[in-house]
Amino acid sequence: MSTRPANLPDKIQHFIDGKFVDSIDGDTFDVIEPVSNEVYITSASAKIEDVNLAVAAAKRAFEEGPWSRMLPRERSRILHKIADIVESRDEQLAEIESWDSGLPITQALGQARRSAENFRFFADLIVAQHDNAFKVPGRQMNYVNRKPIGVAGLITPWNVPFMQESWKLAPAMATGNSVVLKPASYTPLSAALWPDIFREAGVPDGVFNLILGSGGVAGDALVKHPDVPLISFTGDSSTGAMLSTNAAPLLKSLSLELGGKSPAIVFADADLEAALDATVFGVFSLNGERCTAGSRVLVQRDIYDDFVERFAERARNIVVGLPTDPTSEVSALVHPNHTEKVLSYIEIGKGEGRLLAGGGRAEGLPGGNFISPTVFADVKSDARIFQEEIFGPVVAITPFDTDEEALKLANDTRYGLAAYVWTSNLKRAHNFAHGIESGMVWLNSNNVRDLRTPFGGVKASGLGREGGYRSIDFYTIQQSVQISLEVSHSPRFGVSGK
Helix, strand or coil: CCCCCCCCCCEEEEECCCCECCCCCCCEEEEECCCEEEEEEEECCCCHHHHHHHHHHHHHHHHHCCCCCHHHHHHHHHHHHHHHHHCHHHHHHHHHCCCCCCCCCHHHHHHHHHHHHHHHHHHHHHHCCCCEEEECCCCEEEEEECCCCCCCCEEECCCCCCHHHHHHHHHHHHCCCCCEEECCCCCCCCCHHHHHHHHHHHCCCEEECCCCHHHHHHHHHHHCCCCCCCCEEEEHHHHHHHHHHHHHCCEEEECCCCCCCEEEEEECCCHHHHHHHHHHHHHHHHHHHHCCCCEEEEEEHHHHHHHHHHHHHHHHHCCCCCCCCCCCCCCCCCCCHHHHHHHHHHHHHHCCCEEEEEECCCCCCCCCCCCCCEECCCCCCHHHHHHCCCCCCCEEEECCCCCCHHHHHCCCEECEEEEEEECCCCCHHHHHHCCCCCCCCEEECCCCCCCCCCCHHHHHCEECCCCCCHHHHEEEEEEEEEEEECCCCCCCCCCCCC
16 A cells, blocks of 8 residues: 555645635535545535635735736746745655655656746746837837736646646746636645645735636636636546637637647657657556557558567556555556546457557556556557547557558547657658647657647647747737837828818
8 A cells, every 4th residue: 555645634725815715615525545545635625606715816916916016037036936845845745746646656756846847947938038029210119018917717637737737827927917726626635735835935815726626616617707817728628628618708818738649650760669668658657647648659560560569568567556666657547437437448449459468457456546558459540449538558559551641540530739750761750740730749759848839739639829938928918019209190080171
C-alpha cells in the first residue's frame, strides 16, 4: 500500500475572498485514493450559491484593485515568489500529486517543477512583452493598449492536475485578472495547496478563488455566470462542446483544450531506437492519461514487423507498481470509473487487433486501478481503438506503405491535437508536418514543450490557443488607441452651405 502523505487534512474547503469556507448548504463529496480506492478525504461541494460568492469576490478584487492596477513589474515579483515557493516544496507537492492522482512519483516530481516554471515564464513575459505601435508620419499615431478583462473562470482536468492548474493560473493572474478555479472532482487535493502558496507570496485576497465540486453543477454555474467573461477549459471533447453551447448566449471568450488521438508516424528511414524510445514513452508515460499521447503508432511496412516486436517487448517490460515506488513507470489509474472505461476498450480491442502485450489488469498489485501496458497491432483505421480516445496505457499500431497512405491514416480521426513524425528525410518531415491536421507537430522528438509556442488543437481537439503571447492575447483586451497629430479634417455634416 502507498503511504499516506503527512499532514493531510480530513476535509478540504473552498477558498473565497481570502478565507477557507464550507459550502453554504454544508454539502460534501468523498475523494478516493487510486491505489486502494478507499475514501481518504471529504471535500466541500459547491452549488450555484457558492459559485456566486466566489465570482463576486473575484469581481470585487478586480474592480477595487490593487492587483488589476499593479505595474507588470510588481505582479512579476509576486509571480516569481510563487515559483520560488513551489520549487521549494517540489517533493511535498509531488508526493501529494502522486497520492491524489496515481501518477508515478518520479513523473509527479517533474510536473511540480514544470508548475514553478509556468509562473516564472509568465512573470518574465509580462515585463518583456511589447505591443504594436504605428505612425502615419505627420498625421496619426496608433498603439495597442492591453488591459486585463476581469474574472477568468478556469476549469482543469484530473490528469497532472497541479501542473494543469498552473498552466492557466499563471497567465490569467500575470495579466491582472482575478480567477475562480474549479479543479476536477477526482483530484481536488493539490488545488487546495494554492491558497497558502499565494498568500505567502503576497497575492491580495479575492484575486484567487477556489471552488470544489462537480462539473455538472459547479463548473456549469461558472460557465453560465454573467460576470465571468472568459473561460479556459481542459477536458474531454463532449464536455467542451456542451460548455461552448452554454457559454454562447453570453458571448464569452473561450479557450478549449480537448481530447486527442494523436498519431506517431515512423518511416523506414527513421532512427528506430530513438523512435522506439519516444513512442513507448509517448503513450505509456503519465499512465497513458495524457491528451497528447501518441496512442496511434503508424509504421512503414518495411520495418513494421521488427518495430512491432521490439515495441511489444518494451511494453511487456514496463514496470507497473505503486505510485510511491521510484522504479514505477506506470501506476494506478485515477479512478475505478475511468479504469473500467479503459478495460472496456481493451476488450473491444481484442476483436479489432492482434494483442501483443498486456490486455487487462496488472497482477500482484492492490486495488483494481492497475492496468498492464497494452499493445494491439494490425489495427484497421475503422476500429474503435484507432478512432476513439481511450486515455490509458493502450496503443494501436497500424502499417502503411506510402507517404500518402500515412497522411490519410494520420488525419483519419475526429481529433487533431498533436502528431509525431520520425524520418531522416528533412523535406518529407516538413511537408508531412504541414499536411497533418493537428495543432502541434513534433519532428524526431517526443513531446517537449516550449512555453513560447501555441498549445491547442483543431477539429474535435479544441478551440483557441494558449502558451506564450497567445495566452497574453486570450487573457487581455487589446484596445486600439489612435491619436491625431494634425488638425482633424472631418467632413462637416449638419453645417449650412451658406
